Amino acid sequence: MRTFPVVFTGHVDHGKSTLVSRLLLDTGYFPDGRLAELEAAAQRRGVPLEISFLLDSFQVERDQAVTIDATRIWFTSATRQYAIIDAPGHREFVRHMVSGAADALAAVVVVDAVEGVGEQTRRHALLLPLVGVTRAVVAINKMDAVGFDAARYRQIADDVRAVFSQTGLELSAAVPTVARDGDNVATRSLRMNWYTGPFLLEALEALDERAAVRAPLRFPVHDVYRREDERILVGNLDGGRVSAGMTLFFSPTRDRARVSRIVRFPESGQPAEAGEAFGFTLDHPIFVGPGDIASEPNEAPHVAESIDATIFWLDRAPLDVGEHVRMRCGTRDVTVVLDAIRGVIDIETFDEAAAMMLQRNDIARVTLRGLQPLVVDTHPAKLARFALYRGDAVGGGGIVRAVVTERGVKRRSSPEVESRAPGVRAADRVRRNHHRGLVVWLTGLPGAGKSTLAAHVEAALFADGWSTYVLDGDTLRGGLNGDLGFLPPDRLESARRAGEVAALFADAGSIALVAQVSPLIEGRALARTAAPHAFLEIYVRADLATCEARDTKGQYRRARDGAIENFTGISAPYEEPPSPDLIIDTTHTDIQTCTRKLLSLVRAAARS
C-alpha cells in the first residue's frame, strides 16, 4: 500500500495538534493504553487532559502546550495509509515546517475562526508551493467560538482563497471544524447544517495521487565505488530509464560514455526505472565523479554560472550580499556568491523590497553565482531544488527560477581521443600506481605549517611507494609565477596556474601536494576547476599570533615594519574556506598527528 503524506500547518494556537489528535482518535489510531497513560499523567500533574498531548511527545511540549518540532504519525483510512506530518507554527520554527512539508503531497492549513488569516498562514501559503506542495485543504477551526456562524466561515474562506491565489497554492476545500469536539473532522457535524461540503477526512480522501509528469532522465552521480577493477557509478535515478548499451551525457564535463552494465546487489542486469537506487559501469573511462549529472545527450540540464532563484533563509545569522556559501543541488556541491537580492517578500503584502542581507525566515528572489559550474534545471523540476550550507549547517534552501548566464567548460582531454588512442589511459596508471592522482591543496596563513605538513605527507607516501610531489608556493614564485605580485588579481592568477600544474601532475597519476597561502576563496575555486574530481581542499589553520610568533622566514616582522606590502594576515585579507575537505589545526596539534590525519584522508580519496 502506498503512503499519502500530508503536512498539517497553521498559525501557533490555531489548534493544529488538536485537529491531528482528533483525526487520529476518531479513526481508531491510538494504541490501547496511550490515552489512559496520558489521562493518568495529566491527573498526577493536576491539569486537564488536552487532546494534543497525544502528539506533543516531549515533556516540555506538554508543559508549555506547544509543538516544538515536526512529528510524523501514520494512520490508515478506509482507502489508504496516510503519513501525517504535524509541523509547528511558531515563526522561529519555520525550518521545522520546511523540514516536514518537503515530503508532503498535500497540506492541511488550520485557521482559527476568531483570529482569521494570520501572519503564519500567509508565510505557510508562500512556503508550501516553494517546497513543492501545490494544494491544501483549509480547516477553519474553533467554529464554536464564533457561534457556528456561516457568514464568518465564508469570509475567512474568501480571505484564504485570496492569499492562496497570490502564492499559487490550490485550495482543495475549506472545512469548518471544531477539532476539540470532532465536528467535521472524521465525521459530519450536526451543528453546522448550513455547510454541505466535505468534512476533513472526506476532503483528504478526495485528493488524488497526482501522476508524475514525464521527467527527463537525470542521474546525479552520488559516488563511485571500485569493485574488482570496475568503477561503479551509483545514485538514485530522478527520471527516465537506464539500460545497458545506452549513451549517457555527463554535465558539466560534457563527456559521453555508454552504459556497460547495470549493477545491483544481489542481482544485476535489469534496466533501472525512475526512483531506483542502483549503479552502472561505463564502456570507457571518463572523468566523472560525485556531483556530476548524467542525462540523455539531447536533454541535458543547464550548466550555469549564475541563476535567478527564490530562497528561504533559516540560519540565525543573516546572509549578506557578497557572502560565500555552499550550494548542494542534486549531489553536487558548489561554492556560490550571493550576488544580489532582487527582493525580500513582505509577508503582509507579498510585495518585494530591496535589501542587502537576508534575515532568518526571509523569503527572497536572489541571484547566485557559482565559483564552479552549476548544473541545474528550472522549477518545478527536482534538479531545481537546492540547499545552502554555511560551515556544517544547512542555512537555507530554494529553487532555481531561471538561468542568468550559461557557462562554457574547458576540456582537459577528450574522452573520444582517449578511448581510441593507443596511449596510456588513466585506468592503466591507477593499476600500476595502486592509487589515483589527486590535487591536495593546502591553504592557510603564512607560517601556518603548510610546507612542513606537505613535506611530511610527501615523505610518508613516497616511502610507501606512491607517486607524489610537492608544489610549494614560494618555489613557484621563483619561476612559473615570477611575473606576479601580491594584489588580488595576481593572487588569483597565481592560484590558477598552480592549480593547472597540479592538475597535470594528478592527471599523470601523482599526488600533487600544493602548499600555497592562496588567501582568496575565488582563487582556490579557480584551482579546483582544473581537477574538479580529484581536488582536496585542506585548511591548515593556525591563529595569527601563533604564525607571527613562529615567523620562520622573518616575514611577519618585515610586514609589521612595512617592508613587505600586501602581506596576508597583516595587510591583506585571508578568506577562510567555507567548506574545506579537512581542517588541520596546527596551533594545538603536533606535526605527527597532523600528518596522520591528512594521510588518512589522502589514502582514502586516492583509493576511492
Next chain:
Amino acid sequence: MDHLDQLEARSIFILREAYRRIRPLGMLWSIGKDSTALLWLARKAFVGRIPFPVSLLDTEMEFPEVYAFRDDLIAAWDLDYRNALCPPESAVDQTLAPAGRAAARKTEGLKALIAREKWRGVILGIRRDEQATRAKDRIFSPRAADGSWNFADQPPEFWDYYQTDVPDGAHLRIHPLLHWTEIDIWRYTRRENIPYCSLYLAQNGKRYRSLGEKNITLPIDSDAATIDAIIAELASTSAPERAGRTMDHESEDAFERLRQGGYM
C-alpha cells in the same frame, strides 16, 4: 516502484550519503529485525560489501538465540564486527530501576564505542513509528560531545539535503529507517528473504515483538508462528510495539530522558 521500493531507494541514498560525507563511520546492530534489515540495505547500497564496522552494544544479557543468530550472520555476510562490551551494572547509578540500569549501560557503552572507534557518524535502525520522541528525530541527527541530544534546536532537513558534518568531538546519528513502519520492515524482510531471529516467531502461544535484554523484555501473547502470520497480526493490532520493553514505561517521560542523555 511500489511502496517498499520507494522506502528502499531512500534508505540506500541515506546510507551512501553518510558513507560519502562522514568518516570514520560505523553502525549499531542490535541483532533485531530492524537493524538486520538495515544491514541488508547496506549490502545493497555498497554492492555486497559493507565498508564500515558494525557493533552490538553488548550487555551480555541478550537471549542465547540472539547471540547464535549474530554469529551465523557475521560469518555468512562477512561483516567487520566489533563487539562493544557495555560497562558492568555495578558501574551505573544503582538507584535506577533495572530497565533504566540496562539503558544506562548501553548509553555508556555507546559513548565508549564512539570514543574508541573515533566515529564521526554512527548508523542506527530506529524508526519514527516506534516511539513518540523518535518521531521527532532527524535522519542526520547531531549529538554533542557528551552524546546529548538538543531536540529543541534540530537542523533543517528537506529534499534529501542533510547536515552531514559536526564539530570535532561531536557526532552524527544517521537513521536510514526513520521513515519505515514496523509492518514495512516485516513485509520487506519477507520480500527480500532477510534472515531474522527465531524469537520473533510464536512458541507455545508467546512471541517477542521487540527484542531487548532477557531480564527486561516480555513476550506477547501470539500464535504467529510464520512471517505471514506476524504481518497479519500487525495489520490488526493496536497494541504498541514497545509495550514489552519495560524501560520505556517506568515514568511518563522515561524514554524522552533516556534519549536526551544519549540513548538510541
